[in-house]
Amino acid sequence: MIRFDAVSKRYPGGRDALSDVSFEIAERQMVFLTGHSGAGKSTLLKLIMLMERPSRGQVFVGGQNLARLGRRQIPGLRRQVGVVFQNHQLLFDRTVYDNVALPLLIAGLGQKETGRRVRAALSKVGLSGKEGQLPIALSGGEQQRVGIARAVVNKPPVLLADEPTGNLDPVLSREIMALFGEFNQVGVTVLIATHDLELIEEIDHPKMQLSAGRVVS
Amino acid sequence: MTDRKPTPGATRQQLRPGLRSWLVHHRSVALQTLKDIADQGLANFLSCLVIGIAMALPTLFYLTLINVAQVSERWDGQPRLSLYLSAGAKPTAVLAKVSGLAAGSDVDLISSEDALMQFASSSGFSDVLLALDDNPLPSVIEVRPEGSVREVGLLIEELSRLTDVDDVTADIAWIERLNALVQFGEYLVIVVGLLLAFGVTLSIGNTIRLSIENRRAEILVVKLVGGTDAFVRRPFLYLGLWYGLGGAVLCCLMLWGSMLLLQAPLHVLIASYEASFSLRGLMVADVAALVLIGVVLGIMGASLSVGRHLRKIEPQ
Ligand SMILES: Nc1ncnc2c1ncn2[C@@H]1O[C@H](COP(=O)(O)OP(=O)(O)OP(=O)(O)O)[C@@H](O)[C@H]1O
Numbered sequence A: 001m002i003r004f005d006a007v008s009k010r011y012p013g014g015r016d017a018l019s020d021v022s023f024e025i026a027e028r029q030m031v032f033l034t035g036h037s038g039a040g041k042s043t044l045l046k047l048i049m050l051m052e053r054p055s056r057g058q059v060f061v062g063g064q065n066l067a068r069l070g071r072r073q074i075p076g077l078r079r080q081v082g083v084v085f086q087n088h089q090l091l092f093d094r095t096v097y098d099n100v101a102l103p104l105l106i107a108g109l110g111q112k113e114t115g116r117r118v119r120a121a122l123s124k125v126g127l128s129g130k131e132g133q134l135p136i137a138l139s140g141g142e143q144q145r146v147g148i149a150r151a152v153v154n155k156p157p158v159l160l161a162d163e164p165t166g167n168l169d170p171v172l173s174r175e176i177m178a179l180f181g182e183f184n185q186v187g188v189t190v191l192i193a194t195h196d197l198e199l200i201e202e203i204d205h206p207k208m209q210l211s212a213g214r215v216v217s
Numbered sequence B: 001m002t003d004r005k006p007t008p009g010a011t012r013q014q015l016r017p018g019l020r021s022w023l024v025h026h027r028s029v030a031l032q033t034l035k036d037i038a039d040q041g042l043a044n045f046l047s048c049l050v051i052g053i054a055m056a057l058p059t060l061f062y063l064t065l066i067n068v069a070q071v072s073e074r075w076d077g078q079p080r081l082s083l084y085l086s087a088g089a090k091p092t093a094v095l096a097k098v099s100g101l102a103a104g105s106d107v108d109l110i111s112s113e114d115a116l117m118q119f120a121s122s123s124g125f126s127d128v129l130l131a132l133d134d135n136p137l138p139s140v141i142e143v144r145p146e147g148s149v150r151e152v153g154l155l156i157e158e159l160s161r162l163t164d165v166d167d168v169t170a171d172i173a174w175i176e177r178l179n180a181l182v183q184f185g186e187y188l189v190i191v192v193g194l195l196l197a198f199g200v201t202l203s204i205g206n207t208i209r210l211s212i213e214n215r216r217a218e219i220l221v222v223k224l225v226g227g228t229d230a231f232v233r234r235p236f237l238y239l240g241l242w243y244g245l246g247g248a249v250l251c252c253l254m255l256w257g258s259m260l261l262l263q264a265p266l267h268v269l270i271a272s273y274e275a276s277f278s279l280r281g282l283m284v285a286d287v288a289a290l291v292l293i294g295v296v297l298g299i300m301g302a303s304l305s306v307g308r309h310l311r312k313i314e315p316q
């Protein structure tokens, strides 16, 4: 589902953030991406979203060579890939409902279907009944779950998460990870970057460790 | 990843709901931007006012011009043409020709004898003049033509081409000057109008730029979850549209007010030249044109601004 072929990424004026990274994540797999701060985890995820482009090598998502996608085709790719950020990237002047509905609005879904799917996604993350609230009125964990609901609401085949439990307490973190596990159960390919090794120790999924831009295990 | 190329059948089936939701989105964006504008009433009112004033200036100028042109077009002060015949001409023959050309006009022949008599009696040189062997005065045909200034101008050209007519003088010089002035004014309206249209476009573009800056976070998120350029652009184009429309409406209101104020003094001024004068105010077609211009400038300014600034906002 996700394949890196000898990928290197060098930011302008820096050393290589990723060097010669190759790996493949099969469909329906759930993989943890670990590594020290600055190892290149976020960079790797950004390459999958085309937020950055590799300096060398090729990235494939669903058999599609991303190097072949032009600017105009980026939105199409991003609709196939749900993302969850540590700082959730919510719109604070919009209700929870509007935040979660955004990908569906973009996809041009009808109002009824949108409402149905938004409520389903919110109930999945345990936020039923919070549709009308503003994100500012929610706790950190709840905000993170709104972000997750938004990432999965249009049922993307791939789900990425960058430090989704970054500033949550262990109990909440475990809940969030369990949530990702559930999405994986229903067939979503999941890739989660985290440096919370303790948390993922007890979870039985493949782990890929980055160190200074190289895959070490 | 799922196959993103739908089968033709699927496309046809999805088209109608797709189109409907596209229209629904347009409507909701239009209403949402309008609501956003209303929420920041005063600031946006001022933006529209600037646009309105910039549109009102050339339009007011243009209306003045139309009214002045109307006076000169329908001038009923009847200019008088004097045709001086050459010495050997047969006045009656020329008179017939002139009457043919200037059909419907008053035509008078003042033969050289009549002219001499008149001159003699009015000047007091009668003895001297009557003693002359040769009459030094030419025969003159006077014409009081009907028609507009332009028609009179054409008539003058025709008359002066007649053989036996030495010279044609007309007392319509001032109206010609007025016409030249009106023509110059038309150019001026175009130039001023273009400059101000440029200004309006820039001003709307700048307002849109500020709005883009304010909504930076939103644009980033929309791009992250797969919003197309068209989707991101849409609210800003509508914003431009509303600004242009608001500016046009304010412009019409200001013009209407100005006309109301100017009507009385203008009437006094112009009625002294032309009894039948009525002020040509703002008409429905003018309002429609102003609204169209406002909307076009609004969308143009917005799309220029959006094109320049949206590309720079990419999720990092
Ligand atoms: N936009 C950028 N411009 C220049 N250098 C960058 C940029 N983004 C990241 N880097 C550099 O690339 C390297 C990898 O960064 P990256 O953010 O991928 O690490 P990370 O593994 O996500 O770290 P963390 O755990 O702290 O989030 C770092 O050395 C960083 O300084």
Ligand SMILES: [Mg+2]
Binding pocket: A041, A042, A043, A162
């Ligand atoms: Mg990171």
